[in-house]
Amino acid sequence: MRILVVGAGATGGFFGGRLAQAGRDVTFLVRPRRAEVLRERGLRIVGPGTEEVLRPALVLPGELDGAYDLVLLSVKARALPRALADLAPAIGPGTVVLPFLNGLAHLDAVIERFGSTTALGGVVKVMASLDADGDVRILGTLDGTTVGDMAIGELAGGSSARIERLGRELSGAGFDLTVSTDVRTxxxxxxxxxxxxxxxxxxxxxxxxxxxxxxxxxxxxxxxxxxxxxxxxxxxxxxxxxxxxxxxxxxxxxxxxxxxxxxxxxxxxxxxxxxxxxxxxxxxxxxxxxxxxxxxxxxxxxxxxxxxxxxxxx
The missing domain is CATH 1.10.1040.10 (N-(1-d-carboxylethyl)-l-norvaline Dehydrogenase; domain 2)
Known part of the structure; x- marks a missing residue:
């Protein structure tokens, strides 16, 4: 499964980085300035007693070479319109877009651009931020052991073959994953x-x-x-x-x-x-x-x- 992570801030960097570490086929779509940092320093996930350095696959807007199976959309709300335009070449007939923005307004934008069957619902929680060096800095744990967790689901509720398949693909990657039958809630x-x-x-x-x-x-x-x-x-x-x-x-x-x-x-x-x-x-x-x-x-x-x-x- 080809996975495109749009944005390499704290959230996208953490979850995308964990997936890449777990051997998934992950590419980050980033702006030129962020690409410079990642090429110079690598994608660093740092915290108390740990420093992980990855050299992930990167692609700039205008360089996408075809459709991806899954797009993890993790940008600030103000960057959403530009991000949707940038990732458009990655959308094929079977692509699903899993956005992790706060609130719900972004769902309307994703559905308007790519159609209602393309969008999924998602919730992530991670105790991390992007520091002055551009590193993903872990600030703490959610429950004493886990740094981040993710819930995904069909926006219409219930289950489906594709959400179960995605659940299997995203599990076992260094964060807790839940396949929800009521992700809107x-x-x-x-x-x-x-x-x-x-x-x-x-x-x-x-x-x-x-x-x-x-x-x-x-x-x-x-x-x-x-x-x-x-x-x-x-x-x-x-x-x-x-x-x-x-x-x-x-x-x-x-x-x-x-x-x-x-x-x-x-x-x-x-x-x-x-x-x-x-x-x-x-x-x-x-x-x-x-x-x-x-x-x-x-x-x-x-x-x-x-x-x-x-x-x-x-």
Missing amino acids: AMWHKWAFISTLGALTALMRGTVGDIVAAGGAWLGPALLAETAAVAKAAGHPLTEAQLSGITAGLTLEGSTDTASLYRDTAAGLPTEGEHVLGDLTARARTLGIKTPLLDLATLQLRVHDHRLATAAEH
Whole structure:
């Protein structure tokens, strides 16, 4: 099976790298600047006590030589339109596209471009980020042992021969894999979590521990109540166990947890605010759910992104 990984950031680099290490036929589609880093340093996955260096197959936009069986789409939301154009030559009659972006808005873009039978649903979790050297830096584990996990499934739900085949191809590659019969719900649940953590840390400009220490332990659960209400109204309610677990993490003293929405704003970078929070609050209005705190966080990110866009024009 030919696998094309679009993007070699923390998520694409980790999962694509693990698949390549496991002997899968993996090629990374990257932009020229990222290709330079990977050719010079290799794809490095580093963490406490470990440093893995891979020399993966790379291809630049315009260099694709035919169809792939599977496309793993792992880019920031703002790069999605360009990425879809870049990967178009890799799509053949039997190609499936498995996107790992946050939220759900990207599914419409993939389906509009390549058709409803091409897209699958996917959720990944990985404790890693791309550091200043361009290396994939492991920050911790999800459960004390596992760095990353992946869930895949048919968007219509249920099972199929192709999703079971993909499950076999992707398993045993150094991360946990689940073939889900309800992947949309899994995507909604991750969306609720990252929206809550993202709104909390971006709005307060600090870690969970910073916010709790400043007397803001109430804010995380209040934001979670809003995101959970939207998910429930959309037909994907979080379980009591999920709500309790997320609440515990949002109120943990000394926690260094942040979200990419916060890290991007702190670094002065454009954010995925519209894709993550803007789309969620728009759906909330359609569903008749009030989300004043999420609306405030969305507005703050819009101001940040507007300021950056304005500066870039001058």
